[in-house]
Amino acid sequence: MRRLLPLLLIGVFSLVGKVSSQEMAVPTQKPVLIELLRIQHEIPGLGYFLLLEDPLDSTLVQNSGFKWTRYDSGWVSGIKEDFTLLGAVDSDTVSSRLNFTILSEPVADSVAVQYISQLVSRGDIDLPLAQDGPQEDLVSYALKSPYAPVYGNRFSFTADLKIFIVTGIILTFFVFSISMFIVMLVVKSRKSKKEALEKEYDQMVVDPLTNLLFEKDLDEIRKMTEADFESFFPKHLLQDLVYREVLIDRIIGLNKKMKGEFKEKLKTLYNRLGLAKVSVGKIKLSQWHIVAEGLVEINEMDLFEYLPEVKNLTNSSNFQVRSLAVSAMLNLSEKSDLSFLRDQTYPLSQWQQMKYLRIIKFVSQQRSLKIEMLFESKNKSIRIFGYKLVRILGRIDLLEMLSSMAPNLEDEEKAELLKTYLELGAHMEVDFVNSCLESKNPRLLMQAVKAAKVLGDESTLEILLGKVAEEREFTTKLQIMRSIHELDKSRFEQFISEYGNSDSDLLRVRDHILDPRLANV
């Protein structure tokens, strides 16, 4: 509102002159003015005289109130101040012959109007409304006196503009809403049509697929010609996008459920029907969701021959594409190591880690994966993922390597490493745990305290006892006391009896730790 105020003020001042001049309401049209003056009878200082051409106007000449004098080309009346003398003579007839005077001096019509306006604005006179009403019928009177409201045309421009804007908005609004509605209806109708078509095609592909899978062996399928396939899957239908998609979905669905030779048969079919090329074509497009579809298809159908194309997408800027490409690489590549993952520049999200972990867990049972490669990555999130893999896959053989790297790692990595040491019971890393207990980073400290519970020794206990006396944060104090309890129960009790009276928290902490129902809380 404060910002709008200057704009409002500008608007206000620009309108002032216009509005104040409209308060007088003195008609500028001469016949209307004469009519008004006739009703007014007299206005101080304002007079008039008439000029007539030959021959004399009979009505005016008959009016005895005027004193006519001859001049060059006609007659001139004397100056009069009483406008009722004009009698019932038509104002239009009079207006061209009437000339105004102010203090007996002839003046222009506009000067006379201005003079009357000034008298009105000063309050010297009041212009009355017609008391007796028009003498003629209302229609002809209205025709002579066009409607002029008191506040008429006050803001004529703005009033027009407002209605113009509203009309404009309504029109834009209509166009916009109608087009949005049309788009939505088209989308819905297309969707319904596609669903119906998919249903129809789905029924069409089930029988040929079943026949091929259960009635022909793998060699027979391999030897089939294009003409043979044509009888199962007509070529014109294979060119239909929806049909192709339905067929792809069906084959992938079956591939997920089947094993052994059936899988091979499905893959052969997928290749022979040109669907593999369709999948590869998809990953070359720019729309991410289509690329992702292609990647899923390549992954599901084990199309390892297209791995070079997939590898190009492992560092894509799109999260979904990148994730699916790495998943496909992990699944399909029997020879490739984890270098494509090591070289990723984008941070690895927890979601991606979870997906990759599932695949790596499965693949690592079949072949050796060089997880240690991930420790060399320039990407911190990849390195951390590497430490997690060591922990989850139980790779104790890599602990030595981690141990040599540990002192130079960032705090976040150290915390992850501590979790790994704790999980794998790496008691030889007690020095590292002790060094982390001195950290100022609360997350690292907390992790070290948890690790100390299992991996700590006498020296760790001393550090923890020193720390708990200084610790103010309740949760950390609880964790430290829990670790002390695990390391040496008698020292724990001794500490409580020594400091329990001065620190009431300690007694509560003791009860908490000793309550078996709260072992994990």
Place this chain on the structure above:
Amino acid sequence: MYSFLFFLILEVVGWIFLALSFGVILVYMTMMILSSLELRDYLRKNQFTDYGDIITSPIAPGVSMLAPAFNEGQTIVQNVKSLLSLHYGKFEVVIINDGSKDDTLEKLIESFELEKTSFAYNSDIETKPVRGVYKSRNMSYRRLVVIDKENGGKADALNTGINVASMELLACIDVDCILSSDSISRMVRPFMEETNRKVIAVGGVIGIANNCDVQDGTVTRYRVPESILGKFQVVEYFRAFLMGRMAWSRINALMLISGAFGFFRADIVRKVGGYFPKTVGEDMELVVRMRRYMHEQGIPFKIGFVPDLLCWTEVPESEEILSRQRNRWMRGTIETLQLHKQINLNPKFGAVGMLTFPYWTVLEKNGPILEVLGLVYTLVLLLVGDFSALYFFALLVMMYLLSLLVSSFSVLYEQLAFNYYKDKKDLKKLIWTILSEPFVIHPKVVWWGIKGHWDFVKGKGGWGSMIRQGFKSAEEKKALETESNTQ
């Protein structure tokens, strides 16, 4: 001169109303576009998402489900059983008995074989005293923690739960909500997906359970409620969730996560001092304070939104209860906007400062007042004879059409994306509701909003002077508590 000023004011006010009308249209049109883009992207992403791994993955974060209960004796056991049966690997259910006067605690103790533990409760966030923390001796209920405390209201109960919760993520829910079995997996996904920014909270859609069939804690058949108020709320919830929140989520400017179903990162909630119990709009206030904290600390962050219908609740169908709810919502909105007024039109707070906050201030908070002023303005125009019927009806038609358009689109979004209400009769009912809402329900909603304003002015609820003064920083709430503790 006075008449000039009067007419000038009329003219200026007319222009302001015109600008407002234009602004409303522009805002809603933009929201429609943004929400449709967001919904499209969400549906596309969902095509490639498999939620199977998350249930057992060691990488998935743990979730503490916090559910305050006050006099819920009749339904508490069934509700807790339903919560314990959710499909997720690492989670705990924390029920906070907020000083119930009925047998809520007794029923819990009896049904879940609970025993009072020696839990060392620590008020990191200040709360009313805790009388006891209970755990079950039966391993089947190992995930359940019950806290018994003195009554202090919903925010206070949630703060108690936050103090006890042990997982990375907090899910704050209403105990009587019906949750879909995969609700945790779906809500956790945005927290796990983001790479460059920290996801601090994720909001979900609330569905209306009135008149629906519920079996084994899941809605099995959707039906539109019978009452006009119930139907109106179906349309309103679609508008709010599928359009409003999706649109704000698109530009990472979401300012409200429903108190009935919201997920938060526990460390950030603790850093800002938890819920503010002195406001009736504690859900919105927490989200705004968390946003503010992240901005003030300069940490890149995001608030996510999941448009899948994962949570259902019964909405009030009586006018009296609904009016009280709307009154409370309005006061909550005013209080939050007042507490964080420093955000308004402040570019430091990004899209929230420049878009969402002004939107809430002008349209959500002041909307009812502006509508009444518009009515008064029309009456004044009629009295002074400056009323233009053409102009008035043009504006009226314009706003009515806008209302129809926005509501229809919300329902259409739902039909295209999720299609929960499959019966054509239900669709017809919703269309009639959309057509009649501006005349039948909207005036009442405006009136309830005005009453909310009036109650706020009178100082009903809330923490009067503090709220008017506002927080100078997101962490100021913690300082306030420390002061009150030491006094």
